[in-house]
Amino acid sequence: MLVVGSYVSPYVRKVLACLALKGLAYDIDPITPFYGDEQFTRLSPLRRIPVLVDGDVVIADSSVICAHLDERYPARPLLPADPADRARARWLEEFADSRMGEVFIWRMFYPLAVGPAVFGDTGDAAAVEHNRAHDVPAVLDYLESQLPAQGWLFGEIGLADVAVAAFFRNAGFVNFQVDAERWPKTSSFVERALAHPALAALHEFEALNRRTGPGRLREALAEAGAPISAASYGQPVPRRGVMKL
Numbered sequence: 620m621l622v623v624g625s626y627v628s629p630y631v632r633k634v635l636a637c638l639a640l641k642g643l644a645y646d647i648d649p650i651t652p653f654y655g656d657e658q659f660t661r662l663s664p665l666r667r668i669p670v671l672v673d674g675d676v677v678i679a680d681s682s683v684i685c686a687h688l689d690e691r692y693p694a695r696p697l698l699p700a701d702p703a704d705r706a707r708a709r710w711l712e713e714f715a716d717s718r719m720g721e722v723f724i725w726r727m728f729y730p731l732a733v734g735p736a737v738f739g740d741t742g743d744a745a746a747v748e749h750n751r752a753h754d755v756p757a758v759l760d761y762l763e764s765q766l767p768a769q770g771w772l773f774g775e776i777g778l779a780d781v782a783v784a785a786f787f788r789n790a791g792f793v794n795f796q797v798d799a800e801r802w803p804k805t806s807s808f809v810e811r812a813l814a815h816p817a818l819a820a821l822h823e824f825e826a827l828n829r830r831t832g833p834g835r836l837r838e839a840l841a842e843a844g845a846p847i848s849a850a851s852y853g854q855p856v857p858r859r860g861v862m863k864l
Contacts, residue, residue: 620645621848623659624668626821626828626840627651627792629724629785630681630716631669636781637685639817641695646848649824649840653737653859654833659852682712685778699773708772708779711765715782722758723786723795726750731793737857751795759802766808776815784812792829 622638622645624631638645650659652666662670663679670677671684673691678684689697698705730747734740762783766772772779787797787809799806812818824845831839833853841847 621648621672622646623648623650623655623662623670623672623852625649625651626824626845627789628668629720629789630667632785632788632818632821632825633681633778633782634669634671634684634688635821636785636815636817637688637697637778639820640697640776640781641688641692643688643692644846646846648848648851648853649828649836649845650851650853651733651737651833651857653857654853654855656852656854662852682716685712689778697778699777704773708777711772711779712782714761715779715786719758719783719786722750722754723790726754727795728789728793738859755795759797759805762805762808763802766804768804768807776812776817780808780812781818784809784818788813788818788825 620638620643622631622634624634624647626632626635626647626649628651635645635647650668652659652663652668655663655666659670660666662672662677665679667679669681669684670679671687673687676687678687685697698708727747727750730740730742734742766783771777790796797806797809813822823843824840827839827843828836833855837847837851
């Protein structure tokens with residue numbers, strides 16, 4: 620299997636963690652979508668990551684990828700067995716991908732980290748601060764009502780846990796931490812989830828990805844032991860995507 624996408628992306632992180640939970644091997648082409656070439660556009664028409672190439676199957680959406688993995692490789696399920704729990708797990712994944720993606724990525728991580736680094740954007744400091752003061756607390760209030768004080772959402776760590784936790788890694792990259800006094804369950808959940816081997820094993824590659832320029836990234840990650848693909852869909856010059864940007 621091939622995964623196309625940067626270690627820094629929370630959506631890629633979700634897929635890689637689920638592959639680890641299932642014990643499935645893969646290669647990775649660690650590009651950001653902005654550096655994808657025309658072949659990448661054919662794989663991902665919206666120019667988003669991750670993309671999974673599994674034999675003759677090509678999927679360009681993290682939720683569909685995880686559903687495919689659970690159906691094609693049913694050992695070690697990512698979703699709980701009970702139908703009501705499965706529905707709730709899918710909802711929490713959707714909440715993470717949509718609302719947390721909006722609040723933590725597009726309104727925080729992108730303007731503070733990605734836009735300036737890739738395109739030289741200056742961002743809107745007032746909008747970022749408004750998001751931190753109003754939108755982020757609302758998300759955390761909801762998570763505090765949903766997350767367990769101990770352990771995982773549905774017995775053992777699964778898709779819903781990983782989907783939620785993945786975004787807090789990016790929040791930490793721009794110096795945001797959950798206030799443990801105000802949101803104690805969320806804070807402890809994030810800490811233990813990011814420390815789980817399925818996610819913790821990615822931390823070194825994420826850090827290397829963040830401090831290494833695109834010209835040497837593949838080489839540096841390979842030297843660190845990442846399962847880098849033989850070929851890449853990357854190009855040297857970035858371009859803005861179809862959606863939002």
